[in-house]
Amino acid sequence: MTIEDHLPDTVKNASTVQLLRQGDVLFSRNSPTTGVYEVLQGRVRLSRMDHTGHETILYVARVGDPLAEASIFSQTYHCDAIAASDATVRLYPKAPLLREYENNPAFAKAYAMILARQLMDTRAKVEMLNMNSARARIRHYLSRNACSAEHHVEIKGSLKELALELGLTHEALYRTLARMAESGEIERNGNIIKLV
Amino acid sequence: MTIEDHLPDTVKNASTVQLLRQGDVLFSRNSPTTGVYEVLQGRVRLSRMDHTGHETILYVARVGDPLAEASIFSQTYHCDAIAASDATVRLYPKAPLLREYENNPAFAKAYAMILARQLMDTRAKVEMLNMNSARARIRHYLSRNACSAEHHVEIKGSLKELALELGLTHEALYRTLARMAESGEIERNGNIIKLV
DNA sequence: CGAGTGATTGACTTAGATCAATGACCGTGG
DNA sequence: CCACGGTCATTGATCTAAGTCAATCACTCG
Numbered sequence: 001m002t003i004e005d006h007l008p009d010t011v012k013n014a015s016t017v018q019l020l021r022q023g024d025v026l027f028s029r030n031s032p033t034t035g036v037y038e039v040l041q042g043r044v045r046l047s048r049m050d051h052t053g054h055e056t057i058l059y060v061a062r063v064g065d066p067l068a069e070a071s072i073f074s075q076t077y078h079c080d081a082i083a084a085s086d087a088t089v090r091l092y093p094k095a096p097l098l099r100e101y102e103n104n105p106a107f108a109k110a111y112a113m114i115l116a117r118q119l120m121d122t123r124a125k126v127e128m129l130n131m132n133s134a135r136a137r138i139r140h141y142l143s144r145n146a147c148s149a150e151h152h153v154e155i156k157g158s159l160k161e162l163a164l165e166l167g168l169t170h171e172a173l174y175r176t177l178a179r180m181a182e183s184g185e186i187e188r189n190g191n192i193i194k195l196v
Numbered sequence: 197m198t199i200e201d202h203l204p205d206t207v208k209n210a211s212t213v214q215l216l217r218q219g220d221v222l223f224s225r226n227s228p229t230t231g232v233y234e235v236l237q238g239r240v241r242l243s244r245m246d247h248t249g250h251e252t253i254l255y256v257a258r259v260g261d262p263l264a265e266a267s268i269f270s271q272t273y274h275c276d277a278i279a280a281s282d283a284t285v286r287l288y289p290k291a292p293l294l295r296e297y298e299n300n301p302a303f304a305k306a307y308a309m310i311l312a313r314q315l316m317d318t319r320a321k322v323e324m325l326n327m328n329s330a331r332a333r334i335r336h337y338l339s340r341n342a343c344s345a346e347h348h349v350e351i352k353g354s355l356k357e358l359a360l361e362l363g364l365t366h367e368a369l370y371r372t373l374a375r376m377a378e379s380g381e382i383e384r385n386g387n388i389i390k391l392v
Numbered sequence: 393c394g395a396g397t398g399a400t401t402g403a404c405t406t407a408g409a410t411c412a413a414t415g416a417c418c419g420t421g422g
Numbered sequence: 423c424c425a426c427g428g429t430c431a432t433t434g435a436t437c438t439a440a441g442t443c444a445a446t447c448a449c450t451c452g
Contacts, residue, residue: 132440158429159431160429160431170430170431170432171432174433175432175433178432
């Protein structure tokens with residue numbers, strides 16, 4: 001279920017592609033919304049900065065993921081979008097999307113399903129952040145991201161980035177992973193983690 | 197913007213009302229979805245229990261708030277709904293809602309806006325939980341819930357319940373509120389908190 | 393009146409944040 | 423080709439704030 005599945009050509013043709021270098025700002029908080037993005041390559045993270053400069057990662061959009069879906073009904077963005085790696089994104093401008101809403105029920109439903117999925121994912125993140133032990137957060141992350149067949153997880157990006165996503169310091173993440181490997185709970189091979 | 201604003205009578209007439217006593221379970225995880233609720237009176241919380249019995253509050257629905265909106269596209273509920281106080285809810289059964297999706301664009305749009313709002317609220321909660329100091333979480337909560345004109349917040353329900361919502365122990369909440377009052381940051385009058 | 397619950401405070405423990413240092417690696421420019 | 427700056431990964435030492443256990447008081451409800 002990607003955003004374009006139910007889009008007619010009129011909307012697809014109105015879309016544009018952008019290339020981003022790691023660290024580039026795709027849009028920033030309070031700037032006017034231009035539309036909804038889809039990640040074609042790489043990773044883009046949605047985050048908020050608090051007044052102390054501390055960053056909260058709200059969401060990491062990977063290949064095929066939509067970005068800023070909730071902004072379609074807003075005048076301004078509510079967070080920053082930053083390329084977590086070199087990335088390619090496609091922008092679907094707001095106006096044709098909203099027009100599509102009026103006369104394409106299949107699209108409206110598909111879009112709502114995307115929003116519903118985002119909501120459930122974000123609630124899973126709430127659940128994860130509500131755990132106060134680093135080990136529990138990591139377990140939660142691993143079990144949600146394990147390929148169901150093989151019990152392993154491939155870490156995309158750096159561990160520092162993962163730490164940010166888990167709401168931990170990178171030191172806490174390194175240490176806890178090390179302890180989990182010691183105790184035999186996981187096995188590590190580069191950026192692949194196997195659950196035991 | 198409540199859920200019923202764009203509903204035709206056919207759907208409204210299919211809805212039913214339920215009375216709940218504090219602590220009653222409205223639905224529980226993995227049970228089949230029946231539809232979407234609206235809270236008419238009281239408070240209902242969505243939560244998940246982890247294997248240790250620790251509860252995570254995902255969302256507290258208050259008067260006028262929708263409940264389980266994301267479940268309309270799912271076969272089963274993904275969390276528990278428990279009455280946080282005596283409460284009244286209205287159930288809109290799934291089937292007529294989904295039918296409405298097909299031929300009522302205004303409804304489809306309104307529903308998507310509700311989902312988008314829920315998503316933004318939940319992201320705000322992620323932001324809050326990502327702060328590790330109790331004081332910062334409380335500040336975040338207060339600033340989001342202050343009546344914009346007057347700088348005060350009325351706490352609905354007990355402080356214990358608020359502590360759960362903030363992902364803190366009740367002791368930490370009591371203490372931090374006390375310290376914030378000491379330092380003059382807030383003033384307390386029963387369940388009303390004034391920001392200074 | 394007694395049981396149950398919320399609000400509050402104290403003492404203690406602990407896990408994560410913070411500060412700091414080191415080694416590996418990678419790309420760049422002289 | 424290699425030195426150098428930058429970043430990631432890792433580990434150690436220390437501090438602190440939140441969790442945990444425990445006790446008390448107030449209040450309500452049957």
